Every structure is written in structure tokens, then in C-alpha cells.
Amino acid sequence: MFKVKYFEAVRTAAVIVIALIIAFLIISLVSDQPVKTIGIFLLEPLSTKGHIGNVIEMAIPLMFTGLAVSLLFRANMFNLGAEGIFYFSGVVASVLAIHLSLGGWLHPLAAIAAGSIVGALLSAIPGILKAKWNANELVTSLMFNNILFGVGLYLLNYHLRDAKAFANVSFKFEKTAQLSKLFAGTRIHTGLIIVLVLIVLAHLFLYRTKWGYELRMTGANREFARYSGMKTAKVIILVHLIAGFIAGMGGSVEVLGMYSRFQWTSLPGYGLDGALVAMLAKNNPLSVIASALFLAYIRIGADLMARLSDVPSEMISIIQAVIILLISAEQFLKFWKNRMLLKEAKEA
Amino acid sequence: MNSLLNVILTTDFAFSVLRVTTPILFAALGALISNRAGIINIGMEGIMLVSALTGVIVSAYTHSAWVGLLGAVLSGTLIAGILAFFTLKFKTHIILGGVAINMFASGGTVFILYLLSGDKGSSTSLASKVLPSVQIPLLKDIPVLGPILSGHHILTYLSILSVLVVYYLLNRTPLGLRIRSVGENPHAAQSVGVSVIKIQYTALLLSGFFASLGGAYMSMGYLSLFTRDMVAGRGWIAIAAESMGRSTTVGTALTSLLFGAADALSNALQVLKIPAELIATLPYVATVIGLIIYAVSETRKKNKKLKTTATK
Numbered sequence: 001m002f003k004v005k006y007f008e009a010v011r012t013a014a015v016i017v018i019a020l021i022i023a024f025l026i027i028s029l030v031s032d033q034p035v036k037t038i039g040i041f042l043l044e045p046l047s048t049k050g051h052i053g054n055v056i057e058m059a060i061p062l063m064f065t066g067l068a069v070s071l072l073f074r075a076n077m078f079n080l081g082a083e084g085i086f087y088f089s090g091v092v093a094s095v096l097a098i099h100l101s102l103g104g105w106l107h108p109l110a111a112i113a114a115g116s117i118v119g120a121l122l123s124a125i126p127g128i129l130k131a132k133w134n135a136n137e138l139v140t141s142l143m144f145n146n147i148l149f150g151v152g153l154y155l156l157n158y159h160l161r162d163a164k165a166f167a168n169v170s171f172k173f174e175k176t177a178q179l180s181k182l183f184a185g186t187r188i189h190t191g192l193i194i195v196l197v198l199i200v201l202a203h204l205f206l207y208r209t210k211w212g213y214e215l216r217m218t219g220a221n222r223e224f225a226r227y228s229g230m231k232t233a234k235v236i237i238l239v240h241l242i243a244g245f246i247a248g249m250g251g252s253v254e255v256l257g258m259y260s261r262f263q264w265t266s267l268p269g270y271g272l273d274g275a276l277v278a279m280l281a282k283n284n285p286l287s288v289i290a291s292a293l294f295l296a297y298i299r300i301g302a303d304l305m306a307r308l309s310d311v312p313s314e315m316i317s318i319i320q321a322v323i324i325l326l327i328s329a330e331q332f333l334k335f336w337k338n339r340m341l342l343k344e345a346k347e348a
Numbered sequence: 349m350n351s352l353l354n355v356i357l358t359t360d361f362a363f364s365v366l367r368v369t370t371p372i373l374f375a376a377l378g379a380l381i382s383n384r385a386g387i388i389n390i391g392m393e394g395i396m397l398v399s400a401l402t403g404v405i406v407s408a409y410t411h412s413a414w415v416g417l418l419g420a421v422l423s424g425t426l427i428a429g430i431l432a433f434f435t436l437k438f439k440t441h442i443i444l445g446g447v448a449i450n451m452f453a454s455g456g457t458v459f460i461l462y463l464l465s466g467d468k469g470s471s472t473s474l475a476s477k478v479l480p481s482v483q484i485p486l487l488k489d490i491p492v493l494g495p496i497l498s499g500h501h502i503l504t505y506l507s508i509l510s511v512l513v514v515y516y517l518l519n520r521t522p523l524g525l526r527i528r529s530v531g532e533n534p535h536a537a538q539s540v541g542v543s544v545i546k547i548q549y550t551a552l553l554l555s556g557f558f559a560s561l562g563g564a565y566m567s568m569g570y571l572s573l574f575t576r577d578m579v580a581g582r583g584w585i586a587i588a589a590e591s592m593g594r595s596t597t598v599g600t601a602l603t604s605l606l607f608g609a610a611d612a613l614s615n616a617l618q619v620l621k622i623p624a625e626l627i628a629t630l631p632y633v634a635t636v637i638g639l640i641i642y643a644v645s646e647t648r649k650k651n652k653k654l655k656t657t658a659t660k
Contacts, residue, residue, distance in 0.1 A: 330439035
């Protein structure tokens with residue numbers, strides 16, 4: 001017998017099942033060998049060590065931005081700026097990775113620190129505008145995404161570009177700047193450890209500290225939080241700083257962990273994906289791990305499906321849209337919750 | 349500096365401003381209508397993309413540009429309808445709903461394009477049609493004004509006409525009054541018998557209608573084919589234009605024109621070797637500055653009011 005307290009978990013599961021059914025329907029319509037294709041989509045990511053590695057590599061940036069966005073959403077800030085910050089911090093870290101020469105672990109540390117701090121400072125701007133003058137953080141953060149992308153692309157094309165390379169890529173990073181791999185045969189890098197530590201810290205911050213409590217209260221009801229004596233403006237700026245720091249660290253870690261040059265000529269999209277991860281995780285730091293892994297899994301599944309069958313990988317964006325629409329739909333399955341509430345009330 | 353003026357002070361440049369403003373203006377008018385009804389539709393980009401692709405596909409299969417346009421408008425309005433259904437009926441958060449629409453469109457259009465043409469980049473293999481451009485008799489013979497105003501794409505003229513239509517709709521019709529009252533205070537509107545949900549449905553569908561005209565222009569006028577992600581941020585610029593124009597029809601039209609000019613300038617300035625990447629950020633920088641000025645002045649006004657009521 002299900003209880004109301006499990007409602008959210010059941011609902012999330014229901015959404016995932018519906019999304020998968022839609023995926024199967026699309027595959028059946030499109031593919032010549034639907035059963036085989038669905039098999040590839042569902043199971044191929046687990047077939048080899050390399051593919052499992054791909055899933056975890058893909059989950060690392062999703063965990064970073066998912067964590068950043070879930071803290072913002074927790075504070076009831078609809079800020080989608082992680083997208084631009086992730087990109088721009090990647091550029092910043094690349095500058096240091098190319099031009100600095102430091103020994104051992106100091107080099108990546110310096111590059112990641114620079115990317116994270118720049119991310120925090122950039123993120124603070126929409127935060128301050130919101131806290132002091134109530135400027136809509138959604139619009140400002142979306143504008144910042146485009147501005148940061150433009151400036152970042154300019155830096156790549158005019159200051160970092162390797163004219164000898166045939167594509168629009170930067171000079172090679174110094175070997176010392178690149179993050180080391182954790183497991184032979186995969187590209188899983190030390191960024192995984194960094195992000196897992198970060199997630200645990202964020203969990204402790206949110207549920208075990210006074211600041212975390214203030215953040216949650218401000219998110220639940222800013223007016224009430226203010227009347228009970230909290231400085232909500234400070235809380236809003238603080239959560240923007242932290243989220244920007246995490247997103248910036250994510251961008252820096254991603255370029256140093258996965259690439260040997262900077263090569264993003266469009267926004268990589270991890271910021272908006274972060275919103276999806278945060279929603280699946282119900283804005284809980286620890287749940288970010290599972291939801292990032294899930295999203296990475298279906299993405300890698302779709303990539304492998306595109307490579308091994310006749311269905312293009314872009315199918316996955318349709319599935320993601322369905323997940324977002326249903327997960328954030330308050331009324332979805334509400335009737336069922338109400339029925340359970342009624343039943344429990346009668347039993348009591 | 350001289351060469352800059354030489355670029356700008358030409359009828360060609362003024363002509364191109366109107367040309368690049370068209371899709372922004374359409375989408376901004378759409379954003380205006382939904383915003384006035386109290387819902388931010390950030391799915392503009394996605395709606396434009398879907399309608400741009402549908403226009404190309406339908407015109408290629410029916411051999412008619414006009415049927416293509418109809419298909420584009422229907423598909424864009426349908427997407428807006430889906431967004432409306434989820435946000436108004438299922439109470440999906442409108443921002444996340446918009447994110448979902450954009451995510452769906454950026455991948456979904458490539459998916460469908462690939463299935464139909466075997467190409468993930470562009471629709472070159474589809475023999476799609478283009479809507480005509482129009483020479484306006486008499487006007488086209490006037491010096492200076494003629495070359496600027498005549499010979500535009502038919503949708504460019506329709507976009508200018510739409511400004512008048514939207515102005516009239518919002519300010520002179522009962523539906524416009526209801527839209528504005530729902531946006532300003534839904535509870536008050538509800539209490540005098542206005543169906544808030546119905547009005548918001550209508551407003552979202554209208555915003556999808558206008559955005560899809562902008563999308564159709566992209567692939568059946570501005571270019572004569574569909575390429576992946578061809579809307580390239582114009583939906584966002586439109587949202588910015590609407591908020592910088594402070595949700596008035598005239599303001600929205602003027603800021604759209606401003607952004608169009610900035611866009612045309614960034615094309616023209618490539619001659620002068622000013623980095624296009626930086627020029628492209630100007631509309632967004634302008635929007636942020638505009639928002640800051642607006643927000644600061646609003647806060648000052650509010651604080652003043654608080655002070656005067658406190659001293660009374």
C-alpha cells in the first residue's frame with residue numbers, strides 16, 4: 001500500500017515510465033528494426049567498460065550544473081545563468097591552462113580556482129540586481145548567457161585560437177593542467193571526486209547550517225523570512241555566489257578533464273540540462289547524483305543508438321521535453337494523491 | 349569612423365535594418381500579448397524554429413509557399429497550445445514549460461529534418477518554396493524612401509501591419525481589455541466574471557501565432573531553406589525587446605527596430621574588422637542596462653511612496 005509521503009517518488013517514476021514509453025513509440029515508428037533499436041537504447045550503455053565510462057563522464061558536468069541550479073531553485077530564484085557561466089569559466093580555465101606553467105597538481109588547481117571565482121562574481125550580478133532592485137533574475141540571467149557566450153567566443157577566436165589547427169580551437173593545454181584519469185580504459189577524471197565532495201558539502205550546508213536554513217526559508221516564502229528577521233537580500237546574493245562558483249568550477253573541470261584544447265563554439269547546453277537535473281532531483285543535492293546519472297544514461301543510450309541503428313540521437317530532446325513538462329506539472333496525478341489522502345484520513 | 353558612416357548612411361543599410369527586424373518584431377509582438385496577460389512565454393525560440401521547419405516541409409510537399417505559410421502558422425500555434433495546456437491545466441511552471449519547448453524544438457527539428465531529408469544540417473534536398481517580395485507602386489519611385497521601403501518581403505510588410513493590429517487589439521477591443529486586466533490583477537478580473545484561464549489560453553495562442561510568422565519568415569524569406577538552429581537567439585532578443593519596450597506596443601516595436609539595427613550593424617561592421625562576436629552581445633548588454641534603469645527607478649518610486657506614507 002502506497003503512502004502519501006511516497007507520492008513524489010512514485011510520480012517521478014511514473015513520468016520516467018511515460019517518457020520511456022514515448023521513446024519506444026517514436027523508435028517503433030522510425031526504425032526498421034524497432035526491437036533491436038530499443039535494446040541498443042536501453043542496454044548498450046552497460047555493454048562495455050568504455051560505455052559505462054561514457055555515462056559517468058557525461059554525468060559529471062550535469063552534476064555540477066544540476067547542483068548549482070538546484071540551490072538557486074531552492075531559494076526560489078528562477079535563474080538559468082549556469083549555462084553562460086559554465087561556458088565562460090571554461091574559457092577562463094583554458095587561458096590559465098595554456099599560458100601558465102606550474103608544477104604538478106598546482107596547475108589544474110589554479111585554473112579551476114580562477115574559473116570558479118570568475119563564475120561566482122559573474123553570477124553575483126543578477127543576484128545583486130534581484131536582491132537590491134528586484135530586477136527579474138530570469139531575464140537578466142538569460143541575457144548574461146548571451147553576453148558571456150559572445151565574449152567567450154571572442155576570446156577564443158582572437159586570443160586563444162591556434163592558427164595551425166584546422167578547426168576553431170584554442171592552443172593545446174599544458175600537460176600539467178589536465179586532470180588525471182581515475183580508471184584505465186575510461187576517460188573518467190578526478191572531476192568526479194570533486195563534484196561528489198561538493199554535493200556532500202552542499203547537502204550539509206543546506207540542512208545542517210543556519211545559512212542553509214535561511215536559504216530554504218527565503219525560498220519557501222521571502223516575505224515571511226524577512227518578517228522573522230532574516231536578511232533575505234544577503235541570502236539571495238549568497239546563493240547566487242555559491243551557484244556561480246559551482247557552475248564555474250563545473251565548466252573549468254569539464255574542459256581540463258575531457259579536452260586537450262578549448263573547442264566549444266556554441267553554448268554546450270549543460271546549464272539548461274542542469275535545470276532538468278535539478279527538477280528530477282526535486283532540488284535535493286544528494287538526489288542530483290542519481291538524476292544526473294539517469295540523464296547521462298539515456299543520452300549515451302541515444303548516442304549509441306544513433307551510431308548503431310537508423311534512429312538519430314536527437315530523439316532524446318523530445319523525451320527530455322516530456323520529462324520537464326510532466327515533472328514540473330503540479331496537477332499531474334494530483335487526483336490520485338487526493339484519493340490517497342482521503343483514504344488515509346478515513347483509516348485514521 | 350568615416351568608413352563606418354559610409355556603411356550606415358546608405359539606403360542599402362536602412363533596407364537591411366527592416367529586413368532583419370522582421371522576425372524579431374513578430375516574436376516581440378507575440379511576447380507582448382502573452383506578457384500583458386501575465387504569462388512569460390520564453391518558448392519563442394522553439395516556436396519559431398518549429399514553424400520555420402514546418403513551412404519548408406509543407407511548401408516542399410504541396411508546391412505552394414502559401415500552404416507552407418499556413419502549415420507554419422498552424423504548427424507554431426499548436427506548440428503554443430501544448431505549452432498553454434501544460435501550464436494552465438497541469439500547472440507546469442511557465443518558465444520550465446518554455447525551457448521544455450525550446451529543448452524539444454532544437455533537437456526535434458533536427459530529428460524530423462533528418463528523417464525527411466537524410467541531412468542533419470539543412471533542408472537543401474527539399475524543394476521548398478519562398479514567399480514573394482513586393483514592389484509598391486508609386487512608393488518605389490520616390491528617391492531615398494523608395495529603395496528603403498519598397499521591394500521588401502511580404503511578411504516584412506505584414507509585420508509592420510501587425511504592430512497596428514496588436515495596438516488596436518490591446519487598446520481598443522474588449523479582448524484587449526480583458527487581456528490587460530488579467531495580466532494586472534487576475535483575481536480582480538475573475539471577480540468581475542472574466543475567465544482568466546480562457547483569456548490566458550487565447551493570449552498564449554496569439555503569441556504562438558505571431559512567433560510562427562517570424563519563424564516562417566526565417567526559412568521562407570530571410571533564407572530560402574531551413575538550417576539547424578537557424579533562429580539563432582532571435583526569440584530571446586524578442587523577449588528582451590518586449591521587456592525593454594516596457595510592455596507597450598509602440599515601445600516594443602521601437603526596441604525591436606533598435607535590435608534590428610544592431611543586428612544589421614553587426615553584419616555591416618564585419619567590413620571594419622570589429623569582432624562580430626562582441627557586436628552580437630550589444631542587444632543583450634543594452635537590455636540589461638535598460639532593465640537596471642527600470643528596476644532602480646521602480647524601487648525608488650516605491651521607497652518614496654513608503655516614506656511619504658510613513659511621515660503622514
